[in-house]
Amino acid sequence: MLNFKKGVPPPREAVVGDPRPDVCDDDLRVLVHKGQLEAVSDYSRVAEMDVIVIAVPTPLTKNLSPDLQFIESVTRELARVLRPGQLISLESTTYPGTTEEIMLPILEASGLKVERDFFLAHSPERVDPGNARFNTKNTTKVVGGVGPHSQAVAVAFYAQTISQVVPVSSANAAEMVKVFENTFRAVNIGLVNEMALLCDRMGLNVWEVLDAAFTKPFGIMPFYPGPGVGGHCIPLDPHYLEWKAREFNFNTRFIALAGEINRKMPEFVREKTHRVLNQLGVAPAWAKLLILGVSYKRDLGDVRESPAIEVIKLLQEAGSVLVYHDPYVPAFSEHGVAMESTPLTDELLAECDLVVIASDHTTIDYSWVVAKANHVLDTRNATRGALANRDKITLL
Numbered sequence: 149m150l151n152f153k154k155g156v157p158p159p160r161e162a163v164v165g166d167p168r169p170d171v172c173d174d175d176l177r178v179l180v181h182k183g184q185l186e187a188v189s190d191y192s193r194v195a196e197m198d199v200i201v202i203a204v205p206t207p208l209t210k211n212l213s214p215d216l217q218f219i220e221s222v223t224r225e226l227a228r229v230l231r232p233g234q235l236i237s238l239e240s241t242t243y244p245g246t247t248e249e250i251m252l253p254i255l256e257a258s259g260l261k262v263e264r265d266f267f268l269a270h271s272p273e274r275v276d277p278g279n280a281r282f283n284t285k286n287t288t289k290v291v292g293g294v295g296p297h298s299q300a301v302a303v304a305f306y307a308q309t310i311s312q313v314v315p316v317s318s319a320n321a322a323e324m325v326k327v328f329e330n331t332f333r334a335v336n337i338g339l340v341n342e343m344a345l346l347c348d349r350m351g352l353n354v355w356e357v358l359d360a361a362f363t364k365p366f367g368i369m370p371f372y373p374g375p376g377v378g379g380h381c382i383p384l385d386p387h388y389l390e391w392k393a394r395e396f397n398f399n400t401r402f403i404a405l406a407g408e409i410n411r412k413m414p415e416f417v418r419e420k421t422h423r424v425l426n427q428l429g430v431a432p433a434w435a436k437l438l439i440l441g442v443s444y445k446r447d448l449g450d451v452r453e454s455p456a457i458e459v460i461k462l463l464q465e466a467g468s469v470l471v472y473h474d475p476y477v478p479a480f481s482e483h484g485v486a487m488e489s490t491p492l493t494d495e496l497l498a499e500c501d502l503v504v505i506a507s508d509h510t511t512i513d514y515s516w517v518v519a520k521a522n523h524v525l526d527t528r529n530a531t532r533g534a535l536a537n538r539d540k541i542t543l544l
């Protein structure tokens with residue numbers, strides 16, 4: 149829990165949970181030294197706060213249903229110390245209805261009444277980790293209160309620090325906005341991944357097709373294929389909506405289809421890796437493979453739900469020897485796979501039968517990688533700038 153001192157306008161929200169990884173340590177250090185920011189684990193301190201912002205995880209259970217244990221437990225803790233006048237704002241991504249149906253009854257069990265004694269709102273967290281252009285301040289913030297007073301208080305709170313606040317009519321609507329945004333990405337990524345599968349079948353270069361399509365100045369938006377979707381948002385959040393829709397006897401077919409295609413991509417990378425190895429005359433069971441980049445997104449060290457790890461698992465099952473290099477991930481242990489990054493050298497590139505580029509970190513010199521490698525399977529078109537040795541590159 150981060151505790152901003154009363155009377156000092158918070159430069160960012162007071163967040164229950166960890167700071168995001170892209171919050172700069174130096175910014176935090178200054179606030180801590182000035183006595184404006186404190187990390188505490190004692191819930192009784194919440195009584196000192198006027199505003200409580202919750203950004204706890206919202207994972208899925210094994211059978212893809214919402215796991216609200218973190219929201220429920222933090223709400224129960226808050227109910228114990230809730231006092232009149234406080235605003236509680238949930239920022240975690242979740243299905244429409246969570247704030248009103250799950251949190252509100254727990255909070256009102258304290259004896260305090262929403263809209264009269266305390267205020268409750270949903271305002272989805274919108275963060276693009278690693279994005280240098282958009283930060284908390286200049287990213288428009290959607291806010292929905294469970295009633296008009298909650299709405300007014302929440303808008304007044306966020307407007308202190310965020311350039312543009314967009315009120316919507318309810319907490320339910322605000323929750324739907326966020327899951328729609330992530331569903332929009334999941335569906336469009338599913339679409340370009342399906343194009344990649346079809347172009348592979350038809351002998352077309354999907355990257356050439358997409359690059360040309362995205363020159364259209366209107367009516368289209370760039371999305372790119374890859375080895376699958378990762379992170380803790382795109383692979384998970386649409387399933388929150390899918391689950392809730394079932395309560396209304398509604399089948400969210402786009403979500404299901406996009407999920408199916410996106411989940412298929414690591415298997416496609418395995419198949420294409422084996423195809424390339426066959427062309428090189430190397431049996432998969434005898435091959436040594438270098439996975440270049442294991443994070444789910446370029447220039448980040450986050451491996452949560454990274455498709456690269458699923459690719460590693462599938463290739464290991466086929467008997468290949470696997471090593472990886474990722475400048476942002478010195479080691480990882482995820483989904484039963486534990487590995488350490490190997491330094492990227494001329495020797496390593498030369499001794500591997502194939503380099504599989506799974507994340508397109510911009511710090512890597514891909515022209516050099518292609519020059520030194522025996523062959524490269526590029527699932528991200530990271531080698532687009534490598535003009536020499538193109539015959540050593542196979543694109544997804």
Ligand SMILES: NC(=O)c1ccc[n+]([C@@H]2O[C@H](COP(=O)([O-])OP(=O)(O)OC[C@H]3O[C@@H](n4cnc5c(N)ncnc54)[C@H](O)[C@@H]3O)[C@@H](O)[C@H]2O)c1
Nearest residue numbers: 164165166203204205206218221222240241273274275277
């Ligand atoms: N990080 C992002 O880029 C991002 C972007 C948009 C939305 N979100 C959403 O925000 C939410 C949080 O994501 P995150 O990436 O910050 O997760 P995270 O796992 O990095 O951090 C969550 C923090 O909550 C803390 N926590 C859990 N239970 C708690 C409790 N009972 N009391 C106090 N703290 C508790 C955990 O210790 C952890 O530090 C999720 O719903 C996610 O979908 C995240």
